[in-house]
Each structure stands twice: as C-alpha cells, then as structure tokens.
Amino acid sequence: MTPNRLGLVAAVVVAALLAGWGLFTALPRWFGTRQQAAAAAEAAAPGDRAERKIKARLFYVSDDGRSLVPVERDVTYAEDTARQARAIVEAQLVPADPPLVSAIPPGTILRAVFVAGTDAYVDLSGELVTGHPGGSMHEQLTVDTIVSALTANLPKIASVQLLVDGKELDTLAGHVSLSRPLVPNDAIRQPSAESTP
Amino acid sequence: LTRLRQSLCALALSTLAAAGLARVVPLAGQTPAPQLVLLTADGRRPIPAFAIDGQDRVALDELATVFQLAVRDEAGAITVSSAGRTAVLTPNQALASVSGRLISLPAPPVRVGTRWFVPLDFIGRVLPLLTNSPIELRRPSRLVIAGNLRVPRVTIRPEPSAASLRITIDATPQAASTITQETGRLTVRFEADALDVTIPGVQPGPFLQALRQLDQTALALDLGPRFATYRAATLPAGSTTRLVLDLLPGQIETSAAPPGTPAGTPVPPGATPTTDPSAAPSDPPRISEELPVFGQPLSPIRTVVIDPGHGGDDAGVRASNGTLEKDLTLAVAQRLKGMLESRLGIRVLLTREEDRTMPVEQRTALANNNKANLFISLHANGSPRTVARGASIYVAAFNPADEPRQRSGERVPVFGGGARDIELVLWDLAQTRYLSDSTDFAAMLEQELRVRIPLDVRPVAPARFRVLASANMPAVLIEMGYLTNADDQNLLAGAGFQNDFVQAVFTGVVRFRDHLTATAGDR
Numbered sequence: 001m002t003p004n005r006l007g008l009v010a011a012v013v014v015a016a017l018l019a020g021w022g023l024f025t026a027l028p029r030w031f032g033t034r035q036q037a038a039a040a041a042e043a044a045a046p047g048d049r050a051e052r053k054i055k056a057r058l059f060y061v062s063d064d065g066r067s068l069v070p071v072e073r074d075v076t077y078a079e080d081t082a083r084q085a086r087a088i089v090e091a092q093l094v095p096a097d098p099p100l101v102s103a104i105p106p107g108t109i110l111r112a113v114f115v116a117g118t119d120a121y122v123d124l125s126g127e128l129v130t131g132h133p134g135g136s137m138h139e140q141l142t143v144d145t146i147v148s149a150l151t152a153n154l155p156k157i158a159s160v161q162l163l164v165d166g167k168e169l170d171t172l173a174g175h176v177s178l179s180r181p182l183v184p185n186d187a188i189r190q191p192s193a194e195s196t197p
Numbered sequence: 198l199t200r201l202r203q204s205l206c207a208l209a210l211s212t213l214a215a216a217g218l219a220r221v222v223p224l225a226g227q228t229p230a231p232q233l234v235l236l237t238a239d240g241r242r243p244i245p246a247f248a249i250d251g252q253d254r255v256a257l258d259e260l261a262t263v264f265q266l267a268v269r270d271e272a273g274a275i276t277v278s279s280a281g282r283t284a285v286l287t288p289n290q291a292l293a294s295v296s297g298r299l300i301s302l303p304a305p306p307v308r309v310g311t312r313w314f315v316p317l318d319f320i321g322r323v324l325p326l327l328t329n330s331p332i333e334l335r336r337p338s339r340l341v342i343a344g345n346l347r348v349p350r351v352t353i354r355p356e357p358s359a360a361s362l363r364i365t366i367d368a369t370p371q372a373a374s375t376i377t378q379e380t381g382r383l384t385v386r387f388e389a390d391a392l393d394v395t396i397p398g399v400q401p402g403p404f405l406q407a408l409r410q411l412d413q414t415a416l417a418l419d420l421g422p423r424f425a426t427y428r429a430a431t432l433p434a435g436s437t438t439r440l441v442l443d444l445l446p447g448q449i450e451t452s453a454a455p456p457g458t459p460a461g462t463p464v465p466p467g468a469t470p471t472t473d474p475s476a477a478p479s480d481p482p483r484i485s486e487e488l489p490v491f492g493q494p495l496s497p498i499r500t501v502v503i504d505p506g507h508g509g510d511d512a513g514v515r516a517s518n519g520t521l522e523k524d525l526t527l528a529v530a531q532r533l534k535g536m537l538e539s540r541l542g543i544r545v546l547l548t549r550e551e552d553r554t555m556p557v558e559q560r561t562a563l564a565n566n567n568k569a570n571l572f573i574s575l576h577a578n579g580s581p582r583t584v585a586r587g588a589s590i591y592v593a594a595f596n597p598a599d600e601p602r603q604r605s606g607e608r609v610p611v612f613g614g615g616a617r618d619i620e621l622v623l624w625d626l627a628q629t630r631y632l633s634d635s636t637d638f639a640a641m642l643e644q645e646l647r648v649r650i651p652l653d654v655r656p657v658a659p660a661r662f663r664v665l666a667s668a669n670m671p672a673v674l675i676e677m678g679y680l681t682n683a684d685d686q687n688l689l690a691g692a693g694f695q696n697d698f699v700q701a702v703f704t705g706v707v708r709f710r711d712h713l714t715a716t717a718g719d720r
Binding site for chain 2: 133176181187
C-alpha cells in the first residue's frame, strides 16, 4: 500500500467516525435540548393561564326567595367556550357563603360540559336530584341557576340542557321539563346586577 | 151557542142599564190589601190592591195604565178594550164577556167613588184573552207575570237533625241553580228571571240563622256557628228541580287529630276522624253515591281531571311540621272532586286515588285519554328562603325555539285519489292551542282565591312545567302555598283553609264554564 493510498483510507475512516458521532450523538443531543425547552415552555404556559381570571355573573336566590340575583365573581379564564363553561359551572357549584343562598343542592358536582352550536349540555351528579328539597319554585331556581350562569356569561350559549349522571331527565323534582335545552326564565331573574368585590 | 151567549149578555146589560143598579160602595169600605207585583221583561212594579166587600180587588184604571187598556163606563156597562178586542163587565154580575166568550169571576165589579174595582182573578182570566198575551196571576205570592218569563215557584223545606240540617229546595218548573259560599252565608242563585218563593219561618239554629230572599233570583242562607261545610245535589223530579242541601258541622278537631296532637291545632291532611266522617278532610262528601246527580248536558265542562301532585316515593316538599306535599295534594284533590261532582254533576277523575308513585307524563296522558275539558294540577310550593309564602297559579310556557315546531302539516292520501293536508300537534306541545283559555281560567282562579286565601306576590305566572305542556285541554297548576313557610304550612294543613281553597277553585270552574258557554260562538 502506497503512502497516498494509506492517507486516503485514514481520511475516509475519520470522516465515517465524524459522521457517526454527529448522527448518533450530537444531533440527538441538540434535538433533545430543543424538545426539553419546548416542553418547559409548554409546562410554564398553563401556569400562566391559571392565574388569568374573568369577571363572571353567578346566580343566587333573592331575599324574597322567588328569583335569582346576579353576583359578580372571579372565574378562571379558558380559551374555548366549553372549558370556560366548565369553569363557570364549577364556580357556581361552590357552596355559597352567607348571606348568599344557592338553589343548587349541596354535594352536586360537575361531571362534564360540552357545547353543540349554541346549546350547552351540563352533566351533573345525582345529588342534584337526590338532594333536592322539592317545590316548583325551588326547582325553577335550581334549573335557572345553571342556565343563567352560562347564558349570561357566554354570548355563544343561548340555551342549556341539564343531564344527571349522563342521562336526560324528565324533571328534577316533578315540575320543570328538562327534555330540551332551556333558555333563561325571565320570570325568575332579577335584571338588576348586584356586584360584590 | 155564541149567538145565545151574545143575546144573554146583551139582555143582561140592557136589564142593568134599565134598572140602574150599578153598585156603588162607600169609600169607607175600601181597605188596602197586600199589593201585587207585576213582573215584566223590563222589570217589576207594584200594583196596589184593596180589600173591598170581602174580596181582594184591583182598580180597573190602574190595570188600564199598566196594560194600556181603554176603559169606558157606558150605560151601566163597562167596556175594556185592547188591540181590537173588547171585554164587557156587568155590574152586579160575576161575569165578563170577551169577544162573545163568558168568563166567570169570583165577584162582580164594584165602584168606589169614581173608580171601578175588579177581583184579582180578572187579571189572570180576562186579561190574557183581551190582550192576547201571556199574563199569569200567582195569587199566593201576589205576582203578576206578563210575558214569557222564567219565574219558578220555589218551596223550601228545612229538616233539622242532630248532626246536620237538610234543606230541600224545589223549583217548579225546572230551574238550575248554583251555590256560592261567602263569609257567613250561602247563596243559592237560580237561572231564572225572578223567583216565586215562599220563605218558611226558620228558628235561628246552630246551622242556620235565617233564610231570606237575597234578590230577584237568589236565596240567602245566613249560617250559624256550627256550620263548617255543606254538600248539595240536584235532581229533576217531574217538572221540578230538587236541590238537597246539607249543612254540616266542622270536624271535631280533638278527635280527628292523631294522638298527641294538641286540641285546636290544624288537623294534618290524611288524618282519619273517629266521630264525624262527613267532616274529615280526607273523606270528602260523597253525595254522588247517595243521590243521583244530573249535570247540564250542554256544559262545555263535562270531565275534569284533578292531579294531586307527587305521591309514593316522591313525597314532594316536606314541611318542618311533618306535612308532606303528596298527602296535602291528595286530601285537597279529594275534597275538590267531591264538590265538583256533587254540585255540578260532572265527571271528575283523579290522576291518583291513593299514595302511589306516578310519572308526570302519565298524569297528563290520563287527562288526554279521558278527553277531559279541564286539567288542574295541585301542588304545594317550596323555596330556599322561608319568607316566601302564598298561593300561585301557573300556566304552561314554552321555549321560543319550540314555536316553529308547535304545529306541522303532513299530506296524506285519501280514498279516490289525491291527498289532503292534516295538522299534526306534537304531543309535548299540545297545550299551546289552549294557552289563551288556560290563562283566562288562571285569571278567574286568581280572583276567587284572592278573597279567600293569601296569594303569592306574583299569583299568575308562566312556567315550563312538564305536566302542563302535553295537556290537550285548558290546564293550570296551582301551588296552594309554601310548605317551607311556617305560617303557610300551618294554614294549608287546616280544614278551614282547604274548604276556602276548594270553594274558590269550584267557583272558578263555574265561572270558566260560563265563560266558555258565553264565548262558544266565537270559537
């Protein structure tokens, strides 16, 4: 083997080693760093959004027990309507501090919210029925608390249908028809907004 | 024969004229008698009467004024003319000749001063022939009825017993009547132009203080301290309508209350009395089983369905004093059923007769399947705030989005070819075509309830209630009060409230029936 040929073979071997290092070591390291940075950025973003709030009107029973009055509260911001609807309903289900009185039976939890067009479907737990004390006025207030909370805060939502444990119900307590999405009941909603800090 | 009569009459007249025997009674012989009352389509007016020569009489000139008669006193004979007909009266003769026909009278005409007086029977026997129009004299009641007026004779017979007072009221010819209860009084109003009534003497008693004629077509029964409720039944008996009215005592609260209930406290619905079954809130009057009841065949309300809300596993609202909505609604529904059946003679169905679970849609279906003319759902309310109280009436409401689907059409083939359009009414929107009637009924109920029981601040309201939406007839849901309110829960359980409530709804149904009848032509 001539010295020239020996030098050529050595150069090829070195080039092959460099290519292998680059392919199997340098490139994955470089790409992994990018992925980690992106993942970190992704991880940081929800934390930023969790801090963002909107002012939403939640609904509680009036002093005379015959209507609902709006009360302004901070509610977690969400980018899409379904997530925002979920945040509002969850805020509405939080037990009310006196002197506010909620028409929602205690213990009721939100199972799911989904939106189809201008209709929102709110799936609540069975406590909504089993814990309801009855009476058509109380029942109207209960239903309209959820309906009003969504339609008053989300312009894209025009009507709301309540589901319980994933199923459609005739009524909650024997009166209000739940077989179709409902629009707000003006008869039991007081127009004047009461704002609390 | 006619010629013979005319000859006899002429002979008599000529004889009297010749003899100049026209009788003149001194003024001192004229004494006032109970006056007559003339009833016409225009109203009533008195006609003075006098007792002369042992006979009740009326002045001929007075009758001439009232009935537009022409009276002439000629040659000892008196001629009375009207519309081309003439009656001739002969002094000293108890006769009158009308167009050649001789009519006997109980006494001859007499003259007092310048006036002629004829016996009262002249009115009933001579005037109808003379004027060729119906004129009736009812001597016992001293009524003179001119024209085709409905003036039934009404007789009243009280039959006291130890536990109640039965009053039998006969109206002849047949006349329907309605009964309304006001504070301390029952009013029986007849479908008539006037009443020919004889009021019997009634000693003030524990159930009835007095019996009197309230106005031209109504009787008033002033109630005594033991009266609490009543039941009534009507039945035709030949040409007579007989109304049997039982005035009943209130329940004996200490005995009707369950053990441990303090005396004088309201009795919870469902309590079984031990001494007086007729007064128990859970045992409504069942007069329909005792007496046959006949309704008005043309009534627009022939079947009413009453829906006692909740039942069985579904207790509805539970009051803090133990009253359950399901028991209260059933007790009141049974009372209302008894009253509607006994007083109106109509068919009344309850969606449940006992404490059992019944789905909402089956309640409305029962009304639809029985072709009810009216649907009344009874409930008691509840609110998260205990301050809310009072009764309210709901009519159906629908989502605006439902309006386009309220009615739809479909083309169906017909025999012989072609097709026709039929209107389909969706089951869950059947009430939409009756909303106007339902609202009218609710307004009448509000007026009747307002004067008897506390009302909610918004007594009539629309609501998206399942039980109303599918009703294929006028329908309302009544919340009797709030069981979450301390005052209301005590009130609703009491017999007094339930009586007042049922009376108000009954009167509302009667008013609505009359409203439907009056507007039937506009539909």
